[in-house]
Amino acid sequence: MDSKPSVSPDLRPAYLPEREHQRVKILVAGPMGVGKTTAIRTLSQIPTLHTEEVMTDAAVGTDDLSLAGLRDKKTTTVGIDFGRLTLPGDRIVLYLHGTPGQRRFLPLWEGIAFGALGALVLADTRRLDESFEVMDLIEERGLPYAVAVNIFPDSPDYDLEIVRSKLDLHPDTPLVTCDAREMNSSLNALIELTAHSISSVGVGVGAS
């Protein structure tokens, strides 16, 4: 076997800030093709990274199978994109994790959702129903979330109140439109989510 350099020189890693900081995870969830990766690329200050996670019986030991209803046990690979956003002052680094929306990836969800500030659910007005599954998964984890309708050039022009009722959202759940290709628009969606996560503190677990 040839020896290979571990990292090619043009791929010098984007190291974390040297100063002491905290790292916070935010999920970007939704059905395939809804713009998760686009939003992460827009927001990330580093080239987005990609990991492949393998789901097999071997992974099952760490997951609660009684929840999973995992009948077919064949190996599944799921790709996850993520990006990183350092907030001004280098004291907080956000990690944006693209998260697959299908229930068959449930075993991965426990780990991915653990410790997250919340989830930004992307939806497409042409196929709103495809976001139901991921919204259910997030609600089951007790994670706060906001819904951002990603505007595509040929999306029908929906009244947000109609979208809200079609998605059957809780009145407190933020619903915004966004253009995942645009920084400020995507930031707005994250701001809505964060404000919502703050206001849900103390509602669930003891106030801090």
Next chain:
Amino acid sequence: MSRDKHQRRLLPAYLATGSGTASLPSTLDTLTALRASGRPLASYHTPVHGRVVELVTDGSLTAVEIAGYLGLPVSVCLMLAEQLVGDGLLNASVPTPDALAPSRAGRPSRQLMEEVLSGLQALRVA
């Protein structure tokens, strides 16, 4: 969607950890930051251990980033990192020290989220 073919695994993922401790679930978080301590590799470390250490010699990265750079499944990367932390080759730092309170289930504190909020708002203005 079809990219990231530039890296070839030196070892199959299931061999990379090189020892029987690999079946233990990791106690590290995917956002645990890791940095090489400077201690040299031992003879029982695999080439993949070496690549992990080399990657974080000049700076810190989280476990999930290391997985991304090296093309390893996150679970395998966590096991490797755990071994290397145990062997004293990597130093680890937890993502959010204040989230360790059991009542919070790892979720960020209100204060931390408020800092996130103002940071995001500052970015938007820029």
